[in-house]
Amino acid sequence: MKNPYLPREAKVISFKRESSDNFTLRLNLKMKHEPGQFLQVSLPGIGEAPISFASYSDKHVELSIHEVGNVTNALAKLKKGDKLLVRGPYGKGYPMEELKGKNLIIMGGGCGVAPLKGVIEYVEKFKKDFDDIILFLGFRSVDDILFKDHLSKWKKKFCVNTSVDKRPVKTCFDVKVGFITKLIEKSRLKSENSVALMCGPPIMINFIIKILKDKGFKDNQIFVSAERMMNCGIGICGHCMIHGKYTCRDGPVFRYDEIKDYQND
Ligand SMILES: Cc1cc2nc3c(=O)[nH]c(=O)nc-3n(C[C@H](O)[C@H](O)[C@H](O)COP(=O)(O)OP(=O)(O)OC[C@H]3O[C@@H](n4cnc5c(N)ncnc54)[C@H](O)[C@@H]3O)c2cc1C
Ligand code: FES
Numbered sequence: 001m002k003n004p005y006l007p008r009e010a011k012v013i014s015f016k017r018e019s020s021d022n023f024t025l026r027l028n029l030k031m032k033h034e035p036g037q038f039l040q041v042s043l044p045g046i047g048e049a050p051i052s053f054a055s056y057s058d059k060h061v062e063l064s065i066h067e068v069g070n071v072t073n074a075l076a077k078l079k080k081g082d083k084l085l086v087r088g089p090y091g092k093g094y095p096m097e098e099l100k101g102k103n104l105i106i107m108g109g110g111c112g113v114a115p116l117k118g119v120i121e122y123v124e125k126f127k128k129d130f131d132d133i134i135l136f137l138g139f140r141s142v143d144d145i146l147f148k149d150h151l152s153k154w155k156k157k158f159c160v161n162t163s164v165d166k167r168p169v170k171t172c173f174d175v176k177v178g179f180i181t182k183l184i185e186k187s188r189l190k191s192e193n194s195v196a197l198m199c200g201p202p203i204m205i206n207f208i209i210k211i212l213k214d215k216g217f218k219d220n221q222i223f224v225s226a227e228r229m230m231n232c233g234i235g236i237c238g239h240c241m242i243h244g245k246y247t248c249r250d251g252p253v254f255r256y257d258e259i260k261d262y263q264n265d
Contacts, residue, residue, distance in 0.1 A: 006087070012080055012081060014026040015080060018064065018147065019145070020144075024062055027084075032089075033088075034089075035056055035121075035122045036199075037091050038089070041086050048071065049072060050090075054114040054117045065114075091233075092252075103134070105136070107136045109201055110139060110140065112199035112201065113137050115225055116197065133158040135161065136161045136180050138200070139164050140164065142168040145162065145173065163175060165178070179204075179207075180204070181207040181211060191218075224253070226247050226252050228242065235249035
């Protein structure tokens with residue numbers, strides 16, 4: 001029997017610093033996956049962490065990583081040509097195939113924008129299959145904005161709204177100042193034939209859901225990526241359970257009506 005915990009080796013093709021505590025690794029991996037799914041990424045002798053796909057390409061895989069602890073700090077020291085280990089892809093991502101024909105509202109905050117980059121790259125590839133595409137991306141400050149080099153390209157294709165919480169001293173970036181939730185609240189979003197895809201801090205998600213409901217969105221028009229502590233990543237250990245659902249196997253992306261009573265547990 002195949003050992004599900006056995007990882008495979010991947011090589012770093014490039015390392016890109018996105019902000020003072022966030023970086024993107026491009027790996028020489030070609031694997032079929034859905035936007036929103038994740039890999040278990042490890043370094044021998046250090047540990048393993050779940051990291052979402054931050055790309056949608058048949059040539060490589062990108063992971064965008066926030067340095068918060070043991071594994072992520074060690075990954076930040078990797079250079080081009082270094083090796084790491086991965087298991088996956090795991091979990092259920094955003095159901096992009098089912099959402100074709102709809103207006104997409106893509107909403108992310110901080111490092112939660114990483115998995116949404118995978119969604120955006122999917123939509124770039126299949127743009128004609130979707131209706132209007134609107135992005136709301138919120139960051140703490142201009143220095144914390146991720147994927148700066150992609151933003152100008154996205155602005156040519158989609159309606160992109162970016163905000164920073166802190167007023168910058170000086171910037172050439174076209175950003176609004178204030179919480180992204182305020183921008184969303186002020187926007188005229190039509191709920192008809194629309195879905196919202198989100199990832200970010202729970203407090204931001206909770207505010208956005210309330211705003212969307214006030215604008216007429218139903219629970220089944222909202223998709224949220226949930227974060228829970230994980231261990232096995234494959235529905236065995238029970239670490240990531242949300243009331244009978246395994247975040248690693250049944251999520252991490254859930255339709256809001258599936259978890260709304262438990263998401264803050
Ligand atoms: C499905 C999924 C996808 C993810 N995708 C990404 C991604 O694309 N990029 C990224 O940077 N991070 C992502 N994360 C978060 C990342 O896995 C954790 O930050 C990781 O465990 C950090 O490992 P570490 O050893 O560096 O830090 P640790 O030393 O393990 O922890 C640092 C701190 O973070 C807390 N923590 C660890 N894991 C979690 C968690 N899952 N939820 C809440 N708090 C936690 C710990 O309690 C501790 O306080 C994802 C998590 C999940 C569950
Ligand atoms: S992480 Fe083990 S069951 Fe989900």
